[in-house]
Amino acid sequence: MKKIPQRTCVICHSKFDKRDLLRIVSDNSGEIFFDPTGKANGRGAYLCKSEECINQFLNKNYLERAFKRKVEKEVVERVRQQISNVK
Ligand SMILES: [Zn+2]
Structure with missing residues (x-):
């Protein structure tokens, strides 16, 4: 059986299969x-x-x-929108 990588939720610290988690990224250009x-x-x-x-x-x-960077309200809302599309 192939092992599925596990990751920890940053909020509740429970472990899940990586594919069952949402990944939010802050990239080098400062985008979230x-x-x-x-x-x-x-x-x-x-x-x-x-x-x-x-x-x-x-x-x-x-x-x-x-x-560790400034986050605009619009960014928060955009990520929320992106997540709600896949849930
Ligand atoms: Zn959680």
């Missing part, structure tokens, strides 16, 4: 976006699909702390 391929370059954060974790993560203050 949802990465459906799991392969985009940049600093990635894995997030499980629970409503609670998504809501805690998609918070301007949280994202600014997590990615």
Whole structure:
């Protein structure tokens, strides 16, 4: 049996199969976006699909702390939109 890589949700710290997590990336140009391929370059954060974790993560203050950069409200909303498309 092939082993599926596991990753930890940044909010609830539970382990999940990598493919069951949402990957949010902050790339070198300063963009923050949802990465459906799991392969985009940049600093990635894995997030499980629970409503609670998504809501805690998609918070301007949280994202600014997590990615150590300023995050515009519009960016938060765009990522929220990107995630809601795949849920
Ligand atoms: Zn979680």
